[in-house]
Ligand SMILES: Cc1cc2nc3c(=O)[nH]c(=O)nc-3n(C[C@H](O)[C@H](O)[C@H](O)COP(=O)(O)O)c2cc1C
């Protein structure tokens with residue numbers, strides 16, 4: 024049975040013929056390389072966050088305050104990293120988080136398609152944002168057998184929301200992830216200082232321009248006219264969802280509904296009471312509110328509140344060790360954001376595959392070394408909070 028950790032052997036053996044990996048396996052070097060490759064405006068948008076970005080940094084740094092205690096004398100020659108999610112058996116607990124400018128990170132402007140091909144190659148699901156350069160149907164068509172999730176930014180226009188969800192269902196997406204924390208964008212100095220907001224330049228709006236309801240809203244004479252498209256988009260983009268909208272949301276689909284951006288246990292409980300099938304604990308990678316608390320520190324409370332309901336997690340995952348810690352703290356599946364964008368920027372589909380394989384290899388090897396043959400044993404062991412001074 025192939026194991027994710029075999030990627031390490033592949034790399035070392037290739038080295039015997041003088042071949043080294045095209046991309047680095049660590050995040051810091053990857054980010055540095057991608058920073059040199061991406062257009063400055065895209066880099067700032069991707070790399071930046073809210074306010075002075077201390078929440079974004081905390082998301083990453085807080086992982087160092089959690090530790091996994093190794094166990095010995097356990098047979099871990101093979102590891103099983105597969106997970107069950109909404110009746111699907113996934114080969115690994117990793118998924119790609121939704122990113123509204125994935126398209127623009129790729130050199131050809133079709134990053135959603137390239138990420139979808141990476142999903143096909145790795146079995147790691149892609150969450151397709153509402154904001155893409157290729158319509159959601161086209162992206163779904165290249166995912167191979169790997170399930171895809173559709174992330175909904177709920178428009179103010181209900182008929183448009185209904186149309187997008189219907190299209191996602193028809194295209195074969197396996198879940199609808201409704202993002203709650205971004206009906207308005209947070210205060211992002213890097214972008215504000217350059218007056219830089221890609222969507223307002225007419226990018227990544229293909230799910231709108233391909234939508235019959237949006238076209239009606241736009242009017243026939245305005246179709247293809249970028250300022251009119253952007254104006255109509257900006258007019259409908261961000262609906263503030265409240266609990267009162269849950270019955271309506273729930274009525275839109277029989278697919279699992281996952282609420283993204285849940286950070287408080289009471290919200291997790293309420294979401295489940297109102298019919299959500301999954302909870303997605305995330306602070307949007309520190310891009311939305313500079314609230315100061317790392318998402319990983321909020322995960323245990325969410326997991327406890329969710330009970331048997333699956334909890335997806337993202338924000339700050341930079342290594343396989345981080346993946347393992349999130350699993351130990353109870354996440355059912357772990358989302359990665361910026362790292363796969365950097366792989367995409369540097370080497371397209373192959374770059375994304377490399378980043379995902381590196382994350383999985385490191386997580387797998389940690390489990391091998393630390394005596395956890397599967398995720399259930401890792402989760403049962405948990406992670407310990409290291410108090411006092413960190414030497415990290
Ligand atoms: C450039 C960028 C665009 C994003 N766009 C979306 C989006 O369209 N929808 C969404 O739900 N989340 C979006 N996110 C948030 C990610 O889904 C995820 O929560 C975050 O990137 C996780 O943090 P990480 O980048 O530290 O891994 C975006 C993140 C980035 C970096």
Ligand SMILES: O=C(O)C(=O)c1ccccc1
Nearest residue numbers: 123154205208222307310
């Ligand atoms: O940039 C983001 O984080 C994001 O999710 C987004 C996407 C579209 C419009 C505004 C924000």
